[in-house]
Amino acid sequence: MTATEWKKIERMAKSIAYRNGKKLAKDQRKPTDNKSEMESEKARKRDYILSLLERYRTEPPDSKERKTMDRLIELHREYPEKGYRDFHGKHVPFKVRHNLLVLAFIIREPKPKSEIMKLLGISQESVYDNVIQQGISDLVQLYYGYEI
Known part of the structure; x- marks a missing residue:
């Protein structure tokens, strides 16, 4: 089997696993029309992912939480290349979003917010916060397997 054929099989397997996970997650959720209940569930999921990110540096390398966040x-x-437009209309590439999460939460020695903003070319604090929130939304989608 060639490397190209193997990559194709891996892509197909990821796609099937994603669809099955999405269907399973949908089947396990109780349908509700209660907006506050839906918002509460979204907030709970975002808070859980945020707590994993915030605890990353203090967790032992072999802990379940750290392995989950590493994955x-x-x-x-x-993740597929997606752009993100902040509230000011400036385009923020996906790569910046990923790097911001890594610099803010994952690297061993934390950097100050101002230094991270300078490194990534982010000029406004509101853009920084919006990009962090979008990155957390990405992680929620990856973890739970469906859009929030």
């Missing part, structure tokens, strides 16, 4: 960050790096 999510790896998947996020491979």
Whole structure:
């Protein structure tokens, strides 16, 4: 089997696993029309992912939480290229979103917010916060397997 054929099989397997996970997650959710209940569930999922990110540096390398976040960050790096427009209309590439998550939460020695903004070319604090929130939304989607 050639490397190209193997890559094709891997892509097909990822696609099938994604669809099955999405269907399973949908089947396990209770249908509801209650908007506050839906918002509460979204907030709970975002808070869980944020807590994993915030605890990343203090977790032992072999802990379940750290391994989960390592895998999510790896998947996020491979996430399809998407752009993101902040509230000011400036285009923020996906690569910047991924790097911001890594610099803000994953690297061993934390950097100040101002230094991260300078490194990534982010000029406004509101853009920084919006990009962090979008990155967390990406991780929620990867973890739970469906859009929030």
